[in-house]
Amino acid sequence: MKVFKFGGASVKDADSVKNVAAILTKFQKEKLLVVVSAMGKTTNALEKVVNDFFYQKGNAHQALDEVRNFHITIMEALFENKQHAVFGEVQQIFDSTAQILNTKPEGSFGFYYDSIVSAGELVSTKIVSAHLNESGINNSWLDVRTVLKTDSTYREGKVDWMQSSALAHDIVMPLLKGENSIVLTQGFIGCDSENHTTTLGREGSDYSAAIFAYLLDAEEMYIWKDVPGVLNADPKFYSDAQKLDQISYHDAIELAYYGASVIHPKTIKPLENKNIPLYVKSFLKPDASGTVVRTGVQTKPLIPSFIFKNNQVLISISAKDFSFIAEDNLAKIFELFASSGVKINLMQNSAISFSVCMDMDEFKIPPLTEALKQDFKVLYNTGVMLCTIRHYYQNTIDTLTAGKEILLEQRSRNTAQLVIRDIKK
Ligand code: ASP
Ligand code: MG
DSSP, X not given: XXXXXXXXXXXXXXXXXXXXXXXXXXXXXXXXXXXXXXXTTHHHHHHHHHHHXXXXXXOHHHHHHHHHHHHHHHHHHHOSOTTOHHHHHHHHHHHHHHHHHTSXXXXXXXXHHHHHHTHHHHHHHHHHHHHHHHTTOOOEEEOGGGTOBBOSOTTSOOBOHHHHHHHIIIIIHHHHHSTTOEEEEEXXXXXXXXXXXXXXXXXXXXXXXXXXHHHTTOSEEEEEESSSSOBSSOTTTOTTOOBXXXXXXXXXXXXXXXXXXXXOXXXXXXXXXXXXXXXXXXXXXXXXXXXXXXTTOXXXXXXXXXXXXXXXXXXXXXXXXXXXOOHHHHHHHHHHHHHTTOOOSEEEEOSSEEEEEEEOOTTTHHHHHHHHHHHEEEEEEEEEEEEEEESOOHHHHHHXXXXXXXXXXXXXXXXXXXXXXXXXX
16 A cells, blocks of 8 residues: 655645546555645644634634635535535534634643644545545545544644554554545644644644554555655755755655755654655656655765755853853753753854854744853854755855855764855945
């Protein structure tokens, strides 16, 4: 069997949903588990609903109605029969979400976040599943929460592999047994032991697909995207971006870890453990070759890959008395980073200072620097860029940094990382 994942961009409107059907027609003979995300930018829109509700600042009901109407418009374009059961099913999901909004927020933000935002995946899969069935692509809709069990870390649920594996065997395997069997389910969401909905972290549907590939011993996994495959750089930053035809698992993990947005970082490991190849292909050109990530291959072409992160802050922390930054100081510094939930993108230690590069987050960084300043001297540069180059050459670095100031540089055999900014005129 194979696992497919269709992201938000591949189901952003009625025509895109029809395109998904066209792709699946080519695989009618296969046993497939198809993971689908929320439609278009629905997750962002539902995040607004949660914020409006939890912080009681905007009109959450109105924000939810916008999401509801967006889906109704898509359904109206897809289903001629306005009595089709899918209309009622989708309305019901929105109605139960609206009921949450009628309560007073009491629990944690994350709890409400997961209960509300998950509606995006539920309605999306209801619509896609119904459309496929209408188009002769028979499939069973699966509520992923009956299978994918997590702990109660809301917004970042940790998978309970044992329990999910048992449930996948009991529930999903039989659905795949018949002929022409397609199971369609949600990405991104799961369920804890109390039967509360959880989510796996933003962009988590790739990870959901990889979890299923692992649990079901898939022979292959496919991610269908709006790009031809994995490129060696984001074309937004780099006009010469080139497609990589094949990537080793190791390179894929490194690229995802350093922030290549095309693959969710947690996706590769479960696939690697069971040696399942991952194909990244274009849903616009489904017959084109795309990229394959697999074991036992060299990345091809073996060219430098770039990951650019804009809007970084570089801070340099030193002791007020100029004592060395050693274990005791570092322990204190890391504790502050951990408690403020700030992720470190790059760090470097010298005798008297410790430098850290991280994403600018206007809610997290100012309180963190204030806390650090109690005990340390803190200098910082905002608006800098972090560039990671995998398989670099010296001339790649020279070209990239021409006309730029290098504030920090770190190299290992295969990866170079540079914090750079434009030279001030
Ligand atoms: N819909 C979720 C998000 O936008 C999960 C996903 O698309 O992977 O983050
Ligand atoms: Mg997405």
